[in-house]
Amino acid sequence: MRVAIVTESFLPALNGVTTSVCKVLESLRAQGHDALVIAPGTSPWSPTMTPEHYAGFPVHSVTSVPVRQFRVGLPSYEIETVLHRFRPDVMHVASPFVLGVRGLTAARALGIPSVAIYQTDMPSYIRQHSGPAGDLTARAAWRWIRRIHQQADLTLAPSSAALQDLAAHDVPRIAQWGRGVDSDLFHPARRTDPGTAALRARLAPRGETLLGYVGRLAPEKELHRLVELARVPGTRLVLVGEGPSSEMLAASLPGAVFLGRREGEDLARAYAAFDVFVHTGTRETFGQTIQEAAAAGLPVVAPARGGPLDLVEVGVTGDLFDPDRPGDLAAKVAPLVGPEAAELRERMGLAARDRVVTRSWPALVEQLLDHYALAIRDFSRSVA
Structure with a gap:
């Protein structure tokens, strides 16, 4: 199958959209398919530029402008030219909002x-x-989203909560498609890695329970909730990531450790060094870092809202806190703290891994190919 992917975000930017596009491309290559990527480009003077190829597939960069530390691709007629030359069987549009709109129009x-x-x-x-x-x-944004997705032959949502949101706002032709996780990279066995042991010794010199967060440090992640955890004795908060809220968080979270941006095995060691994973955002359509933490064998405490509802089983793989109740995050974390909770953490972590270990990216891309085939079939019927 020949797949054209138009994405609102791509390397060097690291976020959920970029990660899922990269993993889809890697799996498409492994399964013998052909692909092309159209993505926002970076300026020639950027320290890290958008790659010209990924997983052996060409990446066509379009002119972009910076908006709040994101690169926003500008729509242009060159997309039609690129697509006409490639002649894809299907177009995959990742998180369409600006560039993706042009992609959908071109597909039509x-x-x-x-x-x-x-x-x-x-x-x-x-x-x-x-x-x-x-x-x-926000209502205007939903009208825009509905207008965008009405152009697609099929819209895929990553969680039951996101699917319900789309249905509530009359977005047509919807289905659920989750996200994969690399359960080999994120693995409990990494806890015995010398690099992990050294990192943990530095982070918890007095045997503190390490509460870890991984993700963008930005207002939309609602990281102000982490202030509650400063009142939980015997713990230390560790944040992995970067973003515009870094300085504010450093000032409001004395004693927290900021490890900055980490990728690959460095990121996997960070997860392995944690005891509990905490997630704060209530606007997540999925929660990829929750899956990564689960694959690493960690219990997760996350909001009882949005994507985490599908990913955390209360009392089995972690807990869900009420984001409208001040102090509830700390209350749900407290039973997982201390040497006496080690057995509970291990039991929940192993249960969490059991839930996600079968969600490999190759398996998820097999499901995605089925969705592609459905869209192709329905499109053929509509024009017959």
Whole structure:
């Protein structure tokens, strides 16, 4: 199958959209398919530029502009030219909002079946940053999302909560498709790795229970909730990631450790050094870092809202806190703290890994190929 992927985000940016696109490309290559990527480019003077190829597939960069530390690709007619030359069987549009809209329009014009991936709860982010006009702008954002996804032959949502949101806002032709996880990279056995042991000795010199967070350090992640954990004795908070909230968090979380951006085995060792994984955002359509933590054998404490509802089983793989109840995050973390809770943490962590170990990216891409085939079939019927 020939797949054209139009994505709102790509390397060198690291986020959930980029990760899922890269993993899909790697699995498509391994399964013998052909692909092309259209993505926002970086400026020639950027320290790290968008690659020209990934997983052996060409990457076509379009002109982009910076918006709040993100690269936003500008729509142009060159997309039609690139697609016409490649002649894909299907178009995969990752988290369409600006560049992806142009991709969907081009697909319609060229008669290409399209699958749109709903991945970012943009209305909630817009509401958060719009002050008194938040509800009004969020409703406008949902109208825009509905207009975007009406152009797609199929829209895939990563969780039951996201699927319900799309249905509630009359987005047509929807189905659920989750995310894969690298259960070989993120593995409990890494706890015995010398590098992990050295990291843990540095982070917990007095045997503290390490509470770990991985992700972007930005307002939409609602990391202010972590302040509650400063009141939990015998713990130390460790954050992996970077973003515009770094300085504010350093000031409000005395004693916390900031490990910065980590990738690959360095990231896997960070997970392995943690005792408990904590997640704070209530606007997640999925929660990929929750899956990674589970694969690493960690109990997870996350909000009882959005994507985590599908990923955390209360009392079995971790716990869910009420984001509207101050102090509930700390209350749910406290039973997992201390040497006396080691057995409980291990039991929950092993149960969490059992839940995700079969969700490999190759398996998820097999499901994605089925969705592609469905979109192609339905498109053929609609034009027959």
